[in-house]
Amino acid sequence: MKISDEQLIDKSAKWVISFFVASAGLWLLAAALLAYIAAAKLTNPFFLSSYEFFTYGKVKITQANAFVYGWGGNSIFAISIWIIARLSQAEVRGRIILIVSGFIWNIGITLGLLGILDGHMNSHEMLEMPKEIWPLLFISYSIITCLIIVLHRSRKLPDTIAPQWFILASILWFPALFIIAWHGLEINPSAGTVQSVLSMWFGQNLIWLWLTPFALGVAYYIIPSIIGKPIDKYYLAIFGFWCIAALAPWSVVHHLEGGPVPMWIPAIGTVMSIAMIFPIAVASTNFHATAFQDIDKVWSSLPLRFVIFGTLSYTLSSYIGVIFSLPAVAKLTQFSIINEFHFNQRVYGFFSMIVFGAVYHMLPKITGREITKAAKSFHFWTSALGVMMLLLAYLIGGLTHGVLAQQPSLDWANSVISSIQPYFLITEISFIILGFSQLVFVINIWKVLVPNPFEDSSRNKKFASKASIV
């Protein structure tokens, strides 16, 4: 049997990617459980209240970290290794080192999150894991990054395309951001709110320069490869890329409006947030003009349906984000639960949906086993429902929260917070739906990664014989 180059590449990456996808799935479940606990504590403050491990603040922060570093980090490794290998037409090398580093990364996060729950939280946004853990994470991340760069440099064609720019930029920006933040916060710290500016800058940039460009890169790869047509108006992509590179690091600090920092800091954030409409428009044109040439395909191919859900969510909510950065609106919503809307929209509505699509696209290719369409479809609809309920609750709840908080005569606990309690209940239900849907996802992927030896053995044998020829 003849084996194509693609299959050789996929086979070389099989164990590495399986490892990262499997760990990402477990982190996703852990994060879903924590998200539910945090949401339940808001509706019933006595829930688990007698355990010091589970104060609301600790659970909430652990959840965000498990989601971003555990689920986000592992899925970024898995998918970027696969896409970069495919685009370089080169086999993955240093597999053992990749898996060992990935193992260290996961151990590091586990220890870090236990550290937070045990009361060793750090005060900086998205750097809350204890200080001792970070060198471990940084080194393992750097090794993986280096191997991805080596893989990229072994490519057969010298020209690079959009998915490569976005993915490589994303994996390079994270260590750069980390070094900046670590230097400014730990090695050479300064006093007072200078720290707060830097920690907010890091925390927001992690979403804007790590998760976002990665997911955009994946969309740039998956959409044309499933649709079978080149990206429409591709010449705009390079403009969009450099717009994000130049504007995003400036646009993230508008949350400090009116706060104890010099005025120029939030002001520049606001201006640059508005300028972000250019890269958002570019990405949205590229994706949707390409995908909607063949709407039936978007509907029938589940990986593509997931990705398009993500890109639509990106476009829509990025525009909402621009509106919410205008000073007149920011004044209303600044400290409200609308912050949760922005975070969850980025990580669930956009990043995760695209990752789900990419994993469903990738796994059958590297393992040779298909995931049943019904299972994927069930996952899609529960995710879509959960995400939309969650985001609407945070959006409307956040606006209510913000508007009521601006009326000094209203009592805080009895009027302001009790009016947004119904929305907390909706988020709790959404997190149950999402948790359920993510469980289905993890079962789906684990079923193809670790097949049941007693079931369907004929097909497994066929695959095994296929592999043995190589």
Next chain:
Amino acid sequence: MNNIFKFSFGILSTLGVAWLAFVVGARKQFGDLTPTSSFLNENGKSPEGSDLYPIAFSGAAQQGAEEYLSLGCATCHTQQVRLVDAGFDVERGWGKRPSVARDYILQNEVNIGNTRVGPDLANLGLREYSDEWLHQHLFEPQSLIKKSICPPNPFLYEIMETNTSGSIQISSEDNSTRFVKPKIIANRIVAYLQELRQDYELPEMSFVEEDEPVAIIPDIIEKTTAQLPSWLTDQISSGKEIYTKVGPGGGGCVSCHQPTGLGQPGVFPPLANSDWVLGDKERIIKISMHGLMGEIEVSGVKYNGVMIPPGVPPGSLTNQQIANVLTYIRNDWGNSASAVSPEEVANVRNSVKDRGQMQMWTVAELNSDK
């Protein structure tokens, strides 16, 4: 774009430019602020011997800040009062002025936060909650504020069998009563919360002036006088009415000395923690009958103005009313001193019965009579 090194250089330099602004630039601009006095002299320096602000936390509060951080309180509570045109924080009573960068320079952990599911805590120490109240709130917020969604922290307390010394009584919603003893962590957190106060002015930010004095006195009375005898509570609550009421039968005190008893900086002296209020009774009785004019030094600050005899019309307060209002001001805003009886007022009134109704006292007269 095709050479990975040039590409990396490009993407890292766009990041580097933002780094120059937000890290290097910000640090240069406000990274080396130092404590300073409320007002600067002509040379832009702090006057000799003046108090410098902000003040560093005490040791217990410093440790409390760490506990506050590690329990994740900052997830729901901010510690920043926004500028007046950016929000209504000052109107809500969350601070006397917007917070500025200098307020935070002595804090090891800066917990300014970004979400307010709970109220802002930048000035919690100014809201005059007793330690006991804060402990009750930490143990079980719902025992004080029924609808609060703040999670209880029973693990910071030891539950006692009986009411022993140092234990705190918790009356839950279901009318059950418990006694708890704070562990050391809880005491540190309370020390920290009580020291959260931006109650000083800085050269870059002065107190926000209220447009019209709000004639609402915070309901502290119920809290601090729970164990007092009823004649005294009656006297205090009647005194509070006189203090607040601007109109016939009232004293009108509130219009200058403010509901907070802090007066207005530089114009009207404070009553809270003032030697004049807490000290010799005869002097304040005299002031309450005839008013005061000329220079007076209160808590180390000099004031120069006129206080017309209290009451509407001026000087119309009866002996009983003067006794009540003085007892009130001697027992609110953290003040605690003995009550003033109507008989004491009557004695003083007899001793100065020749004095004209509008003949205001001066500080020199008051001190020489003594």
